[in-house]
Amino acid sequence: MxxxxxxxxxxxxxxxxxLAGAEDGTLLAGGQTLIPTMKQRLAAPTDLVDISGIEEMRTIDARPPTVTIGAAVTHAEVAASAEIRAVCPSICDLASxxxxPAVRHRGTIGGSVANNDPAADYPAAMLALNATIKTNKREIAADEFFQGMFTTALDEGEIITSISFDVPEKGAYAKFPNPASRYAMCGVFVAQGGGGVRVAVTGAGDDGVYRNADMETALASNFSADALDGVTVSADGMLSDLHGDAAYRANLVKVMAKRAVAAAG
Amino acid sequence: MSTVSMTVNGKVVASVVEDRTLLVDFIREHLRLTGTHVGCDTSQCGACVVHVNGKAMKSCTMLAAAADGADVTTIEGVANGDLHPMQKAFNDNHGLQCGFCTPGMIMSGIDMVNRYKAEGKTLDEAAIRAELEGNICRCTGYHNIVKSIQQAAGEM
Structure with a gap:
């Protein structure tokens, strides 16, 4: 490093x-991606600004209709939150x-969302739940926030402070983890709420998390796994690597979507 | 350079270190507590797991400066005169072969038993195997490690 x-x-x-006073500074939250990246010298910030201990970013408020999770809340804290589980268990299961376990004790929701790793779990949940990403400057809708692999709407020096979403009527996440890394080879979050049905896919697309409009249309009139039988998922635009080719991932998108809908009930 | 101060195994320690110093290097090189191991150095293997404020964390994936003011427990700090029940269980069940991963296995084992007890959940064999996701052993094939943690869970 x-x-x-x-x-x-x-x-x-x-x-x-x-951050403004630093030459080439970056934010450090849980550091579960940033520290390994710095050790590989793929990142070499002159300054690290540790935001993991900021109290105002460590709170959870899950009083319906809205769940608000502070950006510095860890995955373990979301997974174990009885307050969130009572209204939206799918996000707790995703975090778990x-x-x-050791990574979940340090990694944060804000860090995961800001990094927008194409195989991370939280971006799928944020997009499907139509979440609002709150920063120190503004509020950004998930649809505008995620802009492709490792790319977000965040400006230089902008800090995510919390994430909010309305409690869905139904919601579930189904993930096919890579057996070695446990990152999603495909993860699909399906949510039904006031804004209709939203289906977000992570791990599979070659430009990060995205929504599948065909599935959303099919599920809007019939929220059941069978409704997805007629939907075709193209291999175009899918990731293809040694873990699975594009056709394999396209198939996974459908299988995981059906599992998520079945789990959402 | 920064002065980093924390409580390690009940003793207050302080040292002036480079800001980029990893917690595991602070523990091994500055405190000379070499029970905590560096296996992969890429956050995969869990040989470096210690408890920070009571929670298992990978000390190779955390800066020492970020642990300033924290209460840290390493493998050297778990025995209280006698071996900790988790250490004894690994001994009883031959839960190790070369022993390199063992400090991390024991720290993760204690952490999972504590968490499951606090949440009132049963730590069965399947749960132990899932909880060991972040700890890699390249000798034993996990069977006796799982048996060890199961025994300790009943004694802790």
Missing amino acids: QSTTYHKASSAADAAAK HIGD
């Missing part, structure tokens, strides 16, 4: 000021399958 200067931020405003 290259040399860097570590700063601990006490608030989002303090973090923004520290990210990485491994």
Whole structure:
């Protein structure tokens, strides 16, 4: 790892000021992606601004109709939150399958969403739940936030402070994990709520998380796994690598979508 | 360089370290507590697992500076005169072969038993195998490791 200067931020405003004062600084949340990336020297920020301890970003409010999760809340905390589980168990189940127990004790929802890894789980949930990503500057709808692999609407120096979504009537996530890394080779989050049915796919597309409009249309008139039988998922635009080719992933999208709908009930 | 101070195995320690120092390097190189191992150095293997404020974390994937002020327990800190029930269980069940992964296995084992107890859930064999997702052993094939954690879960 290259040399860097570590700063601990006490608030989002303090973090923004520290970041603005740095030559080439970056935010450090749980660090479960950033630290390995720095160790490989794929990232070499001059300054790290640690936002993991900011109290205002560590709260959970799950009083219906809206769930709000602070950006620095860890995967383990979401997985174990009785408050969230009572209204939206699917997000707890999703969090409980990210990485491994030690990673879940440090990795945060804000970090995962900001990184927008094409195989990460949270982006699918955020997109399907029509979440709002709140930053120190503005509120961004998930549809505008996720802009392709590792790309988001965040400006330089902009900090995610929390994530909100309305409690869905139905929602579930089905994931086919890579047996070695446990990242999603395909993960589908299906949600039915006030805004209709939304289907978001992670791990499979070659440009990150995306919505499948054909599935949303089919499920809007008939919310059942059978309704997806007639939907064709093209291999065009699917990831193809040693873990699975594009046709295999296209098939997985349909299989995981059907499982998610069945689980949502 | 920053002064990093934390409580490790009940003792307050402080050292001036480079900001990029990983927690595992702080523990091994500065405190000379070499029971915590570096296996893969890529967050996969879990040989470096320690408890930070009571939670299992991979000390190779965390900066020492981020643990400033924290309460850290390493494998050297779990025995209290006698072996910890988890250590004894690994001994009783031959839950190791070369022993390299064992400190991380024991720290993860204690963490999972504590969590399941706190949540009132049963830590059965399937749960132990799932919970060991982040700990890799390349000798034993896990069977006796799982048996060890099962025994300790009944004794802790």
